[in-house]
Amino acid sequence: MVVRGTTDALSAGSSAAETDEFTVVARAQDGSTRAFEMLLDRYQTPLFRYAYRLLNDRSASEDVVQETFIAAWRGLPTLSSPGAFRGWLYQIATRRVFDVLRARRPQVEWPDEDDPHPANFDVASPSQGDPAGLAVQQAQFEALHLALATLPPQQRAAWTMQRIDGLSYDEIAVALSLPVSTVRGRIARARQTLAERMASWR
Amino acid sequence: MAVNDPSRLGCGRLIDDVWDTADEPPDEHELLCPFCQQARANLKTLADATEALTAHEDESPDFTPGLRVKDLVMQLVHVEVRRGQAIPLLTPELVDSDPELAISEQAVLDVVWRTADAIPGLLARHCAVHLHPLDQQPGLPAAVHIDLHIAVAANMSIPELTGVVRAQLSERIAAETGLSTRRVSITVEDLFDV
Numbered sequence: 070m071v072v073r074g075t076t077d078a079l080s081a082g083s084s085a086a087e088t089d090e091f092t093v094v095a096r097a098q099d100g101s102t103r104a105f106e107m108l109l110d111r112y113q114t115p116l117f118r119y120a121y122r123l124l125n126d127r128s129a130s131e132d133v134v135q136e137t138f139i140a141a142w143r144g145l146p147t148l149s150s151p152g153a154f155r156g157w158l159y160q161i162a163t164r165r166v167f168d169v170l171r172a173r174r175p176q177v178e179w180p181d182e183d184d185p186h187p188a189n190f191d192v193a194s195p196s197q198g199d200p201a202g203l204a205v206q207q208a209q210f211e212a213l214h215l216a217l218a219t220l221p222p223q224q225r226a227a228w229t230m231q232r233i234d235g236l237s238y239d240e241i242a243v244a245l246s247l248p249v250s251t252v253r254g255r256i257a258r259a260r261q262t263l264a265e266r267m268a269s270w271r
Numbered sequence: 272m273a274v275n276d277p278s279r280l281g282c283g284r285l286i287d288d289v290w291d292t293a294d295e296p297p298d299e300h301e302l303l304c305p306f307c308q309q310a311r312a313n314l315k316t317l318a319d320a321t322e323a324l325t326a327h328e329d330e331s332p333d334f335t336p337g338l339r340v341k342d343l344v345m346q347l348v349h350v351e352v353r354r355g356q357a358i359p360l361l362t363p364e365l366v367d368s369d370p371e372l373a374i375s376e377q378a379v380l381d382v383v384w385r386t387a388d389a390i391p392g393l394l395a396r397h398c399a400v401h402l403h404p405l406d407q408q409p410g411l412p413a414a415v416h417i418d419l420h421i422a423v424a425a426n427m428s429i430p431e432l433t434g435v436v437r438a439q440l441s442e443r444i445a446a447e448t449g450l451s452t453r454r455v456s457i458t459v460e461d462l463f464d465v
Contacts, residue, residue, distance in 0.1 A: 086388050086395065091461070092422070095396035096384060100353035100377050102345075109341055117336040118328055127333065131340050138344045142351065151396070210324035213317070232321055257278040257286060264313035267320055 094151035097142075105145070108154075109138055115234055116162050122217065122229050123166050133169065137162040156240030163226055163244050170222055209267075216266040220259050227252055228259035281306040290314050353377065358400060358415065360449050362407040374448050376400045383417060386443040392424040392432055396460065403453045415444070416454040422461035433457045 086092050087107060096104035113134050120130035140161050148157055217225055223245055230236040230244060241256075242249045279285055282304050289307060292298075293314045301307040328334040355376025379400045387395030396419075403414035417440060423429055441452040 086384070089394050089422070089463075092394045092396050095420070096380075099380060099397055099399075100355060101380070101384070102348050102352055105348060106345060109344060113336055113341060114334075117340075118334050121334065131336050134336055135340050135343055139347055142344075142348050146353075209316075209320035210327045213320040213324050233325060253278060260286060260290070260314075260317070261277055264310070264317045267316045268313045 090154065091151045094145075094148075094154040098145045098148060098151065105142060108141075112155075112158060113138070116158070119159070119226075119229060119234060120162060120166050122214075122233075123222065123226060124169055125218075126169075129169050133162055133165045136165055153243070155236065156243035159230060159234070159236060159240065159244035160246065166226070167222060212267060213263070216263050219266070220262060223247070224255045224259035224262075227255040228263065231256050232260075280310050286310060286314075290318075293318055355380070355400070358402060358450065359413045362409050362411055362413050374450070379415070379444065379448060379450065382444055382447050383419060383440060386439050387419070387421070387436060390432070390435060390439060392427040392465075393436065394422040394461075394463070396420045396422065406453050412445075412449050412451040414451045414453045416456065417444070417452055418456045418458075420458045420460050422463050423459050424465045425462045426465055429459055433459075 120133040357373040
């Protein structure tokens with residue numbers, strides 16, 4: 070018998086196994102369809118919204134979610150640790166999203182991820198035009214959606230994962246297959262651009 | 272430093288730090304610093320918009336995947352289910368002959384997890400079932416070895432708890448499958464606070 074490490078606090082009781090993600094992932098790795106279904110219930114909507122923010126296409130986003138979970142089921146036995154699940158899941162989804170983006174605009178070069186002032190890049194823009202031209206009564210989220218669409222894909226993905234999905238820098242680094250230091254830079258640039266563009270809405 | 276580093280303001284402060292405290296009153300430095308004041312105002316607007324975006328997504332059915340997504344995924348999962356090895360319920364009379372009745376490893380794991388979930392103070396995680404390599408007697412229930420990884424509540428006595436786990440697993444596996452549990456190896460891989 071070996072004792073290793075500590076984990077986060079959990080609620081006591083029989084439902085604890087269902088609320089502890091490490092436990093649920095471990096069981097899904099061992100082939101439990103019930104555990105996998107719990108992961109599907111937990112992540113299908115966040116992943117769908119993540120894809121939707123990047124693709125602005127409901128059907129394509131549903132396909133991304135479906136393909137991501139099918140790949141996850143097949144790949145779970147090879148996942149190094151249950152604790153790596155969320156970053157790994159977002160990595161699968163991100164690769165599929167980027168595949169869709171590339172297929173959609175194969176002739177367009179990606180904007181420079183390190184450009185502090187990227188030009189408008191309307192892959193996911195729901196509507197065109199200067200934010201100042203939008204009607205005053207339009208909600209802030211529409212302006213943010215529009216501002217997000219101007220970011221290079223990696224910046225947009227990184228900022229979304231951090232600020233909306235709550236992933237750690239380490240998880241985002243896995244999801245984007247980038248060093249953590251690069252992820253920090255991407256997010257900082259995205260935030261700077263978004264904050265500047267949203268400033269006109271104050 | 273600050274000019275070329277997008278993560279810092281002109282005054283040298285990390286934008287992350289300013290973001291994290293944007294909802295709190297400004298500190299002494301921020302009250303006087305024009306870089307921080309501008310950044311706080313910009314970030315507050317962005318934070319408000321982010322909140323509005325997530326609230327809108329929560330309220331609108333457009334931001335929830337259709338039911339078909341889960342249905343299709345689970346259909347495939349059930350087609351590609353991993354049942355693990357087939358474990359004979361009775362050891363065959365003849366060596367290497369096929370057992371008349373077998374149970375999937377996955378079915379035994381379900382018994383293990385269900386039993387463990389009813390014991391307070393532990394989380395049952397990875398588990399594997401092995402046929403005991405030496406202790407098989409023809410015509411009698413197959414002997415198995417359970418290899419279970421668990422996390423234990425920090426206020427529990429590990430020797431007492433693992434004793435309970437061993438006893439209950441042996442009992443439930445025998446009752447529900449007929450298998451004879453000769454050994455339960457337990458790895459306590461985590462402790463958790465309650």
